[in-house]
Amino acid sequence: MSLIAKLISLIALLGFFTFLAVHVAAYAGNARPFGMDPQLLGLGIIVVWIPTVPTFTYLSRGSARKDSWKVALRGCPVWMYRLCYGVLGYVLLNFLAFMLLPVDAALRETAEIRLISGHLLAFYFTAFATMHSLAEVSQRKFTRRCIDAHELEPSHAYCSKCGAYLDRDD
Ligand SMILES: [Zn+2]
Secondary structure, eight states: OHHHHHHHHHHHHHHHHHHHHHHHHHHTTOSOTTSSOHHHHTTHHHHHHHHHHHHHHHHHTTSOGGGHHHHHTTTSOHHHHHHHHHHHHHHHHHHHHHHHSOOOGGGHHHHHHHHHHHHHHHHHHHHHHHHHHHHHHTTOOSOEEOTTOOEEOTTOSBOTTTOOBOOOOO
């Protein structure tokens, strides 16, 4: 499972960098940096989101809604978890800029591509982090114990006996 998760997380990371290039090119006025309609490249998101949605549900099960991201991404290093919020924050700003700032008709196409590629950056990055988290937690070999010393399954975030939450191991 961890090998497949790693592979999907790599595809998602590749998608992230592809759309980072599309996004930057759109700022520079280039609507087709790869010589093709970026919407076609966007279909790749389906490939990574089909496994990401159930993975997120699996990793965050038992958590309160407000903690679900923290719990699902517990296998990620802290910087990656924070970068997720950074990317989501940027996408919100990108969206607001598109809605609020006037766009010259001639620049409409690149402005739309900036908007769409911005959203795709968030989708690809969260998919990358979720699959990376799964790869990490399913690889854990050592025994984890809750504060009452009950043993936890490697992929579990919560103690099945007392319900205690076990955060990152580091
Ligand atoms: Zn316990």
